Amino acid sequence: MITAEIVDKWMKLFYSKISEQKAYLSELDTPIGDGDHGNNMMRGMQGVEDSLDKLSNPDLKTILKTVAMALISKVGGAAGPLYGTAFLEMAKNCEKTQAPAELFKLALEGIKKRGGATTGDKTMIDVWAPAVAALETDSLSVEKIEAAAAGTKDLVAKKGRASYLGERSVGHLDPGAVSSQYLFESFIEAGGIE
Amino acid sequence: MKKIINSPGDVVPEMIDGLVRAYPQYVERIPGTEAVVRSNKSSMDGKVGIVSGGGSGHEPAHPGFVGKGMLSAAVAGQVFTSPTPDQIYEAIKAVNTGRGVFLVIKNYSGDVMNFDMASDMAELDDIPVKSIIVDDDIAVENSLYTQGRRGVAGTVLMHKLVGAAADQGASLEEIEELANKALPHISTIAVALSAATVPEVGKPGFELADDEIEYGVGIHSEPGYRREKIKTSHELAEELVSKIDRELKLDATHRYAILVNGMGATPLMEQYVFSHDLLDELATRKIKPAFMKVGNYMTSIDMAGISLTIFDLIDEKWLDYLNYPVETIAW
């Protein structure tokens, strides 16, 4: 069950992973994008951190919505609306259900709708979709998420900036898939699936 | 990296400050944002608002085209990164005078999604919003299975067209129809001599040897379609015109508008040399442009290179729209 405490912990862990890997994420974005993914995510997570600092004892909906708005207003690029939409969908639905499998599924649907991409297009969806499937069978693990992110290396990009390269995008990890890997790893570390 | 800046992270807000302070007669900042709006508010009364924007680093696009007869507001994102929906939404609100707002968006996944979210927000406020997604760069093949073609310098001609129509009182629907009709007739192709350096990255987006050029490079250093040894201006004109010819099927009986656009580090001297060769090249095809502009309109920071945009003026009115007077910093 997702709680406000878990989300708070989750975001702190995600923030520190993004700070550590900021340069690496931008580096991944250089050969197949425009080299800004790490900077974009860092700006966003700084925004999340700052807005969460101002909340005292928020309920689940408030904290999810605050995360969503900070990401939407700070990240920019493609990642901002996608991550923002994901958290907004969770915020909208968290009064009906707090089950991770259900909330992440709704978030994934939001990402798909916003960006028009689907599984296999070499985007963050290639981490989100297997992660949601694993949550549904209670089998989410760090290994599965890592494998999903690593799997984007062999894909041909069909959406986002990397799609301009077509076949030449093969052999590179998708930066958004890797930042999503950190997101799910942080969720597990925060006790989200216990 | 050698740049006249204070700190890489402050480039965008400081640039907007400089721009609005230097040209208060044209633009002012929308408080709390990196967006600018016309200073001449009464020029927007009773007119459809036109909002554009995108990542920074393309100056004078987009704030340089804000003013009576062209854009109502422009939103600046981080360098080469789409602006965020909350800022776009503020711009939409600032220019809506009751007849709705039209958005001119360049076709990048980031821009499309952020502008989409902003229109969703505006619709909740009952502000009618319509938009055009400009994809004039013919370097990439168009395909349903990719992001599709990018929006580049031809976007400025789109700004001019819809801005003039809005100033003459066109409705939101009429502007949408105009934009949709004109879009397939605008084609752009670029050639790069060197890449741009994003301040926060500190090194060029790609490497080209001293004697190398690349055709089809995008305005954020996206890869092009071919690398070669440097050519003469005359040969470049030939290559770019024939590439566009394959797309637009140039026809001596049509009227054309031409935009020769510098990418940031290419001097006007070279742009005029190229223009001379371009006009010769067009003359061999019996084409004499009905309208022409040469200069820096949609740049890519300090990239060296040029782009050529050809706009097939199949509708009588389009030339009038291009010639319609504006009050902007940079048109």
Ligand SMILES: Nc1ncnc2c1ncn2[C@@H]1O[C@H](COP(=O)(O)OP(=O)(O)OP(=O)(O)O)[C@@H](O)[C@H]1O
């Ligand atoms: N349509 C899409 N659907 C899902 N994910 C997408 C889509 N487009 C891009 N992405 C994801 O976003 C990541 C890139 O995010 P980033 O922050 O670098 O934005 P960007 O594409 O550079 O935006 P901008 O062009 O405005 O700079 C990709 O690695 C990919 O995972």
Ligand SMILES: [Mg+2]
């Ligand atoms: Mg990027």
